[in-house]
Amino acid sequence: MTEATHNAGRAPDRATSAPRAEVAELMSGGPWPVSAARTAGPAAAAVVTFGASLSRATAAAALGEACAALDSGRRPVVLDLGAVHEFDSAGIAVISEVLRRGRAAGIELELRGTSAPLRECLALLSGARAAPAARPGRRGPVAAVGAAVLPGLQGVRAAASLLRRSLRALLIDPLRGRRPRLDRCLVELECAANGAVPITALIALLLGLVLAMQAFVQLRNWSAELLVANMVGVAVVTEIGPLMTAIVLAARSASANAAQLGAMVVGEELDALRQMGVDPHRFLIVPKVLALTVAAVVLCVLFDVVATCGAACFAWAAADIAPTVFRAQLEIAVSGTDVVTGLAKCGIFGGCIGVIGCSEGLRVEGGSAGVGVVTTRAVVLAVLAVICVDAAFVFVQRLLLG
Amino acid sequence: MVQRGFADWAANRRSQTDDLVRAIAVTTTFDGERMVLDGVDLAARRGEVLALMGPSGCGKTTMLRHLCGLLQPTLGSVFVCGQDVYALPPARLQELRLRTGLAFQGGALLGGLTVEQNVALPIAENLPQLPADLARQMARNALDMVGMLYAAELMPGSLSGGMRKRAAIARALVLDPEILFLDEPTAGLDPVSAASIDRLVLRLNRTFGMTTIVVTHDVESVRAIADRVAVFFDGRVAAQGARDDVLEPREPVDQRLRDFLERRLPGDAVAPVTSAPTVLP
Numbered sequence: 001m002t003e004a005t006h007n008a009g010r011a012p013d014r015a016t017s018a019p020r021a022e023v024a025e026l027m028s029g030g031p032w033p034v035s036a037a038r039t040a041g042p043a044a045a046a047v048v049t050f051g052a053s054l055s056r057a058t059a060a061a062a063l064g065e066a067c068a069a070l071d072s073g074r075r076p077v078v079l080d081l082g083a084v085h086e087f088d089s090a091g092i093a094v095i096s097e098v099l100r101r102g103r104a105a106g107i108e109l110e111l112r113g114t115s116a117p118l119r120e121c122l123a124l125l126s127g128a129r130a131a132p133a134a135r136p137g138r139r140g141p142v143a144a145v146g147a148a149v150l151p152g153l154q155g156v157r158a159a160a161s162l163l164r165r166s167l168r169a170l171l172i173d174p175l176r177g178r179r180p181r182l183d184r185c186l187v188e189l190e191c192a193a194n195g196a197v198p199i200t201a202l203i204a205l206l207l208g209l210v211l212a213m214q215a216f217v218q219l220r221n222w223s224a225e226l227l228v229a230n231m232v233g234v235a236v237v238t239e240i241g242p243l244m245t246a247i248v249l250a251a252r253s254a255s256a257n258a259a260q261l262g263a264m265v266v267g268e269e270l271d272a273l274r275q276m277g278v279d280p281h282r283f284l285i286v287p288k289v290l291a292l293t294v295a296a297v298v299l300c301v302l303f304d305v306v307a308t309c310g311a312a313c314f315a316w317a318a319a320d321i322a323p324t325v326f327r328a329q330l331e332i333a334v335s336g337t338d339v340v341t342g343l344a345k346c347g348i349f350g351g352c353i354g355v356i357g358c359s360e361g362l363r364v365e366g367g368s369a370g371v372g373v374v375t376t377r378a379v380v381l382a383v384l385a386v387i388c389v390d391a392a393f394v395f396v397q398r399l400l401l402g
Numbered sequence: 403m404v405q406r407g408f409a410d411w412a413a414n415r416r417s418q419t420d421d422l423v424r425a426i427a428v429t430t431t432f433d434g435e436r437m438v439l440d441g442v443d444l445a446a447r448r449g450e451v452l453a454l455m456g457p458s459g460c461g462k463t464t465m466l467r468h469l470c471g472l473l474q475p476t477l478g479s480v481f482v483c484g485q486d487v488y489a490l491p492p493a494r495l496q497e498l499r500l501r502t503g504l505a506f507q508g509g510a511l512l513g514g515l516t517v518e519q520n521v522a523l524p525i526a527e528n529l530p531q532l533p534a535d536l537a538r539q540m541a542r543n544a545l546d547m548v549g550m551l552y553a554a555e556l557m558p559g560s561l562s563g564g565m566r567k568r569a570a571i572a573r574a575l576v577l578d579p580e581i582l583f584l585d586e587p588t589a590g591l592d593p594v595s596a597a598s599i600d601r602l603v604l605r606l607n608r609t610f611g612m613t614t615i616v617v618t619h620d621v622e623s624v625r626a627i628a629d630r631v632a633v634f635f636d637g638r639v640a641a642q643g644a645r646d647d648v649l650e651p652r653e654p655v656d657q658r659l660r661d662f663l664e665r666r667l668p669g670d671a672v673a674p675v676t677s678a679p680t681v682l683p
């Protein structure tokens with residue numbers, strides 16, 4: 001005999017798990033298709049002889065030996081299992097993995113000496129066991145672009161649809177006697193606005209101090225320290241106040257709304273509402289959007305006041321600008337239009353945040369993991385939308401006002 | 403006395419080792435007052451299928467959680483593989499848990515992983531020395547055994563109830579447990595899917611000699627798979643023994659037990675509840 005013999009997995013140590021079965025008798029053959037290439041001549045065969053234990057402890061070594069036989073070029077490759085006295089899932093996996101690789105490479109394989117218990121276990125595996133795992137086909141460039149762009153477009157479409165329905169619920173439905181649920185709106189307003197007061201006030205105070213400090217350093221070069229009030233006032237009221245308020249709301253409320261609605265979708269609560277004849281849009285979404293719009297305006301007022309107070313404190317302490325002087329400068333620099341525009345802008349930001357948070361929450365897929373995905377996406381999209389709307393707002397404003 | 407005491411201890415010890423799972427006087431109260439289990443004694447022998455059955459809310463699943471080491475009873479002891487589960491240090495308890503597999507009622511598959519990754523997770527965490535190819539093949543073999551190989555790449559969110567249960571059984575099987583715990587494996591399934599799960603449980607038990615403890619309220623399922631049965635009522639074991647002795651008792655038994663086994667409504671002494679349509683006037 002010129003058979004190349006590999007002694008696979010002959011490590012004497014016992015398996016760490018209890019053996020699944022003791023071999024009662026040794027029998028050749030098995031449920032696996034025995035190759036017709038047996039007749040090609042045993043002289044060229046590579047025989048892998050497995051040891052008494054084919055288990056977790058010996059599986060890696062056994063697989064290595066068997067793969068070496070597959071790579072040896074000798075055909076057919078015979079897996080001699082006659083000595084196997086104990087085996088576990090890892091051992092079964094060795095056999096099926098070798099068969100899978102052999103089939104994938106077109107190598108003839110033969111199982112020899114499989115015991116009855118081993119055959120019973122192998123019989124639990126289907127014929128598909130040795131087939132290579134199906135891999136998703138490669139996407140073409142057009143499909144790849146589509147796969148990247150389409151979810152975004154679907155998100156925009158969903159948000160636009162939600163915005164349309166919300167506007168209709170707020171503007172048209174009341175004329176038909178279907179007012180928004182004010183009780184739900186108050187609950188949502190408390191969640192969105194009341195909880196955000198401390199963080200908004202703190203950010204406003206610190207930003208007011210920082211802005212005043214930076215402005216003071218620059219204006220001092222031209223002995224124009226008094227203009228700190230003008231600079232901070234205009235910046236806060238027209239841009240920083242609405243933007244920062246919106247970002248705080250996006251971080252707090254867009255995520256909360258997306259997570260809440262996502263969990264409700266996963267838990268079939270929205271279906272239950274529908275089944276009960278309750279319109280989820282009117283019951284859940286319109287109050288959230290309305291509450292966020294109002295909360296944005298209220299918080300923006302708070303932000304503007306606290307930030308200018310912070311700047312005034314700095315100006316008084318560092319630049320010796322009295323609060324009355326600071327206020328007089330503010331009144332010169334900031335017009336009523338600036339204030340109204342800033343607040344209106346912030347209200348629109350709030351509405352956008354509400355719509356995006358809710359629409360993302362309703363788009364959840366794939367159980368609890370999907371809730372995390374839509375929550376993250378809601379925050380990112382809400383911040384992005386706020387910046388885009390702000391840019392568009394300023395562009396239109398400058399176009400109209402010159 | 404000493405001799406007798408030692409003999410008792412030895413007998414008790416022997417019985418503990420003969421019984422792979424044993425619960426002694428397990429009592430559980432929730433919120434300090436609501437009694438869910440009341441002094442339950444239970445034993446599962448090596449290689450048998452033990453069915454815990456009873457109506458909803460009778461304490462079956464709580465009992466299963468005690469047996470798995472997930473919930474410590476208020477009083478009493480649980481022995482698994484001869485070890486007092488709730489007296490073990492955390493590391494030993496973890497080792498013991500690896501000798502058992504549990505398939506939750508809803509599957510409890512992790513939503514962010516594919517079915518195959520769910521099944522492979524215990525291998526990756528507990529057998530890091532295995533090559534990745536081998537670990538993957540083990541997971542695929544486990545899925546194959548439960549007829550779920552075709553769904554290996556799917557996400558749990560896209561699975562039906564029956565598929566989830568099968569995937570959960572595959573995950574429970576993948577580390578070669580000595581004891582398999584199944585919580586309501588056929589609940590909510592159509593009769594064909596339920597029968598296929600029953601056949602799978604039976605096949606796994608017969609092939610691997612795996613001790614299997616099944617919680618169910620499905621009498622037909624118990625008839626199909628169980629060697630022994632324990633019937634729970636109001637937190638107590640109303641009957642325990644060989645399947646046929648419990649399901650078809652020759653001696654008079656508690657009326658509620660008889661009603662439950664014959665699927666009769668309480669007080670309805672004549673017509674068993676069947677699936678035949680009722681024609682209303």
